[in-house]
Each structure stands twice: as C-alpha cells, then as structure tokens.
Amino acid sequence: MKWSNIKYLILRRVVQLGLLFLYFAGNYWGWNILRGDLSSSMLFGKMPLSDPFAILQMFAAGASVATTALLGAVAIALIYGVIGGRAFCSWVCPVNMVTDAAALLRRKLYIDKIERKVWISRNLRYYMIIIALIVSAITGLTAFEIISPITILNRGVIFGFGAGLGLLVAIFLFDLFVVKNGWCGHICPLGGVHSIIGKFALLSVNHTSENCTLCMKCKEVCPEVQVLNMIGKRSEIVSKIECTNCGRCIDVCNDDALNFSILNLAKK
Amino acid sequence: MSNEKKPEISSRRRFFTDVAHHGGLAAMGVLLWGGFATKAKSSPLTLRPPAALPEEDFLNTCIKCGLCSEACRVRPQNIDKESGKFKEPTLKMAKANDNVTTGTPYFKPVDRREATLVDTLLYGHIRGEVIENGVPCYMCEDIPCVPACPTGALDITKVTNSKTGELDFKMMDMGLAVVDTNSCIAYWGIQCDACYRACPLLDDAIKLVYDRNSRTGKHAFLKPEVNMDTCTGCGLCEVACVTEKPAIYVLPREVALGKPGDHYVKGWDKKDQQRVKDRVQTDVTTHNKRSEKSPEDYLNKGLEF
Numbered sequence: 001m002k003w004s005n006i007k008y009l010i011l012r013r014v015v016q017l018g019l020l021f022l023y024f025a026g027n028y029w030g031w032n033i034l035r036g037d038l039s040s041s042m043l044f045g046k047m048p049l050s051d052p053f054a055i056l057q058m059f060a061a062g063a064s065v066a067t068t069a070l071l072g073a074v075a076i077a078l079i080y081g082v083i084g085g086r087a088f089c090s091w092v093c094p095v096n097m098v099t100d101a102a103a104l105l106r107r108k109l110y111i112d113k114i115e116r117k118v119w120i121s122r123n124l125r126y127y128m129i130i131i132a133l134i135v136s137a138i139t140g141l142t143a144f145e146i147i148s149p150i151t152i153l154n155r156g157v158i159f160g161f162g163a164g165l166g167l168l169v170a171i172f173l174f175d176l177f178v179v180k181n182g183w184c185g186h187i188c189p190l191g192g193v194h195s196i197i198g199k200f201a202l203l204s205v206n207h208t209s210e211n212c213t214l215c216m217k218c219k220e221v222c223p224e225v226q227v228l229n230m231i232g233k234r235s236e237i238v239s240k241i242e243c244t245n246c247g248r249c250i251d252v253c254n255d256d257a258l259n260f261s262i263l264n265l266a267k268k
Numbered sequence: 269m270s271n272e273k274k275p276e277i278s279s280r281r282r283f284f285t286d287v288a289h290h291g292g293l294a295a296m297g298v299l300l301w302g303g304f305a306t307k308a309k310s311s312p313l314t315l316r317p318p319a320a321l322p323e324e325d326f327l328n329t330c331i332k333c334g335l336c337s338e339a340c341r342v343r344p345q346n347i348d349k350e351s352g353k354f355k356e357p358t359l360k361m362a363k364a365n366d367n368v369t370t371g372t373p374y375f376k377p378v379d380r381r382e383a384t385l386v387d388t389l390l391y392g393h394i395r396g397e398v399i400e401n402g403v404p405c406y407m408c409e410d411i412p413c414v415p416a417c418p419t420g421a422l423d424i425t426k427v428t429n430s431k432t433g434e435l436d437f438k439m440m441d442m443g444l445a446v447v448d449t450n451s452c453i454a455y456w457g458i459q460c461d462a463c464y465r466a467c468p469l470l471d472d473a474i475k476l477v478y479d480r481n482s483r484t485g486k487h488a489f490l491k492p493e494v495n496m497d498t499c500t501g502c503g504l505c506e507v508a509c510v511t512e513k514p515a516i517y518v519l520p521r522e523v524a525l526g527k528p529g530d531h532y533v534k535g536w537d538k539k540d541q542q543r544v545k546d547r548v549q550t551d552v553t554t555h556n557k558r559s560e561k562s563p564e565d566y567l568n569k570g571l572e573f
C-alpha cells in the first residue's frame with residue numbers, strides 16, 4: 001500500500017489516539033497539556049474547550065452555566081465553524097475508530113453487497129438533536145450526555161471502563177450487520193451538531209471531474225456517500241455539510257481528482 | 269409488499285400523514301429516551317464532591333468532564349510514598365454500573381462489594397471476590413477539586429469565606445456522619461475513639477461524650493457524638509471505624525436530616541425567634557390524610573391512622 005493511499009487515514013489515527021493519550025496522561029500522570037475529557041477540557045491549564053451540544057442540553061435542562069465552560073464552547077464552535085468543518089467526527093471522536101472498523105469489516109466480509117431491508121433516514125440525527133433537547137428540558141438531565149457512547153469511550157480510556165462498554169459493542173455490531181455507517185452517518189446527534197457548526201468552514205474537499213476516471217473508489221469508502229453526488233459530473237467542492245473532512249476519498253483516489261481545499265469561499 | 273400498487277394519495281393528504289408520522293416517531297423517541305433518563309438519576313445515597321450544587325441543579329450543570337476528579341487525583345498529597353505514583357482519587361466518575369448518573373463525579377468513603385460479571389469481564393476479578401475501592405475526602409486545605417470545575421456545578425462560593433475571600437475547607441458539606449449506636453462498641457462501654465481521632469475537625473465535628481457506665485459501676489462510656497453543624501461528611505471516620513461494617517457512616521444531608529417546619533420555634537433562642545418574624549404564614553394548620561379526622565374520632569371510634 002502506497003503512503004499516498006493511507007496518508008490521511010494514518011494522520012487521523014495519530015491525531016485521535018494522540019488526543020486520547022494526552023487526556024489519559026493528564027489524569028494518570030498529571031500532565032498539564034490536555035485535562036478533562038471531550039465534554040470539557042483545559043488546554044495547558046488555561047484555555048477551556050467545551051462541547052457546544054452538551055452546553056445546549058445543559059441550558060435546555062435549566063442550568064446556569066459558568067463562563068469558563070461557555071467560553072470553551074465558543075472556542076470549539078469557532079475552531080470547527082471557521083476551519084475544520086465536521087472534522088471533529090473523523091479526526092477527534094474516538095467512536096469513529098469503532099465505526100470505521102465496522103465499515104472496514106463490512107467491506108471485507110462483503111456485507112455491503114448483500115441487500116438489506118433496514119433503512120434509516122440520514123436526517124435522523126437532526127431529529128435526535130431536537131429530541132435530546134426536549135428530553136433534557138423534561139427530565140432536567142443532559143439527555144444525550146448520559147448515554148453518549150462518545151463520552152463513555154472517552155471517559156473509559158481516561159478514568160476506566162464500566163458496563164457502558166457494552167454500548168460500544170452494540171454500535172459496532174449495528175454498523176456491521178444492520179445499517180452501513182449506521183451510527184455516525186445516521187443517528188449520532190453530535191455528528192449532526194458538528195455538521196451544522198461546520199457549514200461555512202474553510203476546509204473542504206474539492207473534486208476535479210476532468211481527472212476523474214469514474215473508478216468509484218471514493219464512494220466505496222465515504223461514510224457519507226450522498227455528499228459525493230458530483231463525482232465525475234461537476235468540478236466543485238463537497239459542500240454538503242455531512243462531509244466529515246476525513247480525507248478518505250482523497251486517499252483512495254489515484255487520479256488526483258479529489259483534494260483538500262482551504263479558503264474555497266467562492267462556493268459553486 | 270413493495271411490488272403492490274400503492275393507492276394514490278393527494279399531496280395534501282401526504283403532508284398530513286407525513287406530519288403525523290414524524291410527530292409520532294418523535295413522540296416515541298421522547299418517551300423511550302425520557303423513560304430511560306428518569307431511570308438514570310442517581311441513587312439518593314450518592315455523595316457528591318465538595319461544594320456541589322443541590323442534586324437537581326448538579327445534574328443539569330455538571331458537564332461530566334472529570335476535571336474535579338483529575339484535580340483530586342494529581343494533587344501532590346495524593347502521591348503514594350512507596351511507589352511514588354498517584355493513588356486512586358476520592359472523586360470517581362460514575363460508570364454505567366455504579367448506580368449514579370453516568371459520567372458524574374461522586375465518592376464513597378467505604379466501598380466494599382463483591383465482584384460482578386462486569387468486573388470479571390473488564391478487569392479479571394474473580395466472581396465473588398471482594399473489591400475495596402472507597403476513598404474518603406481528605407478535606408484538602410486548598411480544595412483543588414472545586415476551582416477546577418468549569419461549569420459551576422461545584423460552586424466555589426460555597427467554600428469561600430465571604431469575609432476573607434479565601435477558600436475554607438471547613439465550609440465543605442458533602443454529607444453528615446451518623447452513628448449507629450447499637451453497633452458502635454464505644455456505646456457498649458468498650459474503649460474506642462478511632463473515629464474521633466480520624467476526624468480532621470478533631471473534637472469539633474465529633475465529640476466524646478462521657479457517661480457513667482452503670483453496668484460496671486466504675487467505668488466510663490466515651491461515646492462519639494457528631495456535631496451536625498460542623499461535620500462535612502468527608503468520611504474519614506467511616507474509614508477509621510473498627511467494626512466489621514462501619515458503625516459511623518456518611519449520608520447525604522437530605523437523607524440524614526428531618527425538618528421541623530415553621531410551627532415549632534425555640535422560644536428561648538434569639539436566632540430562632542427571628543424565624544417567627546421571617547416566616548410567611550398563610551395557614552398554620554397541617555393538612556394531610558390524618559388531619560381530615562378529628563382527635564375525638566381517634567378516641568371514640570378507635571380509628572387507626
């Protein structure tokens with residue numbers, strides 16, 4: 001396998017695992033680089049970073065949140081909103097490694113090729129956001145945060161695992177046998193929130209249809225295939241908000257028809 | 269089924285059906301999820317970190333970041349002198365099997381339980397093996413856990429002396445120690461002051477009350493008694509207690525304490541007298557099931573309440 005075919009994949013894994021390691025080290029050895037977890041962290045003991053969706057649920061549940069966490073949420077929204085787009089999902093979120101593994105195994109076992117009857121709308125995640133906020137308001141709990149496999153896995157690495165690990169196994173099996181990219185591509189409300197946050201971000205994938213040989217490798221690996229509807233047809237940037245900027249399509253393309261572009265403000 | 273010809277429906281009809289369909293699904297989601305969430309609330313016996321907001325507020329304000337637990341773990345006093353490594357922190361982040369809302373910090377001074385299937389699967393404990401991982405709060409003078417909280421779920425004003433503006437660990441209030449006087453061997457007349465000496469607020473939060481032992485006629489009882497006003501609920505006494513299951517243990521104050529209400533006022537106490545003036549009293553009569561009947565009914569008709 002050529003480096004250019006796995007470049008972004010490897011980079012992503014380095015970033016994902018590196019962040020988990022820094023979180024772990026923050027708690028285990030007391031390193032003061034990255035403390036806390038993905039819900040809220042402290043960078044170098046100074047800069048707060050918080051999950052905007054968690055803060056939204058806290059407001060819905062009736063909390064008055066201290067400024068530190070609010071600033072942290074603004075910081076995260078700005079980082080992804082201006083630069084990264086939905087990059088959280090593919091470069092940071094640890095569940096991505098679980099669901100990517102399921103997707104890989106699916107391809108290897110040819111499960112993709114077998115016709116499945118289960119269909120879920122890819123918009124379900126946006127309903128999940130609304131339902132999470134309603135449930136938060138009714139119960140006074142942060143509805144998604146108490147069941148989120150993301151924080152369960154993340155906290156598990158930092159503070160030790162418990163029975164919540166079962167939920168991750170369930171998601172793996174669901175993605176493997178029930179719906180392709182079921183969790184990250186259909187259900188996860190945090191993915192929905194990051195899609196919305198990243199709408200106007202600078203980083204995006206650019207397609208050059210003149211170079212495209214229609215091999216369709218990109219569509220095979222993309223976790224959000226619907227965003228690649230221009231492949232071989234039009235030269236344009238991937239502008240649908242669900243693209244996670246994972247760069248997998250760029251990796252697998254051998255014809256230089258896909259690339260990252262920054263500052264592509266002239267949309268379409 | 270999909271091959272059969274579907275009956276034509278108007279776009280108007282379709283719109284309403286769609287709305288009903290989506291609304292129904294959303295309602296189902298809210299019910300299922302909400303039902304689960306109410307189950308996910310913590311056991312009422314949960315002890316929260318120092319300066320935590322009241323449970324209801326704490327649950328919606330804590331973002332589950334674990335910064336408090338980390339601050340507790342990596343404080344210099346928590347280094348094990350032999351190995352040079354950090355010890356288990358007081359504050360644990362709740363896991364799905366802990367009976368505490370997932371991801372929220374809590375502590376248990378004494379936590380002795382048998383290994384479950386989850387412990388076996390994840391950590392290789394033998395089934396039935398006794399696991400001990402309770403840690404009390406050491407009432408750190410600088411209270412590192414509280415300022416670490418980014419959300420205000422741990423409210424620093426609760427442990428800040430309003431006059432000096434400095435942190436005061438004596439203002440902590442995680443719970444209240446309660447003595448089971450039947451099991452406490454000091455109440456039997458056996459000499460023990462383990463809890464008394466373990467208490468960081470020595471001779472204040474626990475006092476030894478001297479009593480004559482009339483059984484022997486020549487010995488004294490030295491009975492530990494908890495001062496409800498100053499005990500912080502740190503649990504050091506619970507850990508120190510020598511009985512098989514501690515005879516002194518910490519409960520959340522809401523569980524341990526009653527409430528006299530506005531009717532009863534200490535006429536001899538100036539401060540309590542103030543309550544008479546402050547209280548908003550619209551109705552001084554108690555209304556409940558028992559009060560529907562009159563005392564005569566109880567005497568004359570032999571009613572049971």
Ligand code: SF4
Binds near residue numbers: 221243244250
């Ligand atoms: S379009 Fe490319 S970068 Fe975007 S999600 Fe699909 S594979 Fe990843």
Ligand code: SF4
Binds near residue numbers: 341343407413
């Ligand atoms: S006061 Fe000290 S021991 Fe107690 S919870 Fe806070 S950091 Fe831990």
Ligand code: SF4
Binds near residue numbers: 331372
């Ligand atoms: S630091 Fe505050 S928000 Fe974070 S887990 Fe502790 S109590 Fe919750």
Ligand code: SF4
Binds near residue numbers: 474498501518
């Ligand atoms: S819990 Fe026990 S040791 Fe701690 S302050 Fe109260 S009486 Fe003292």
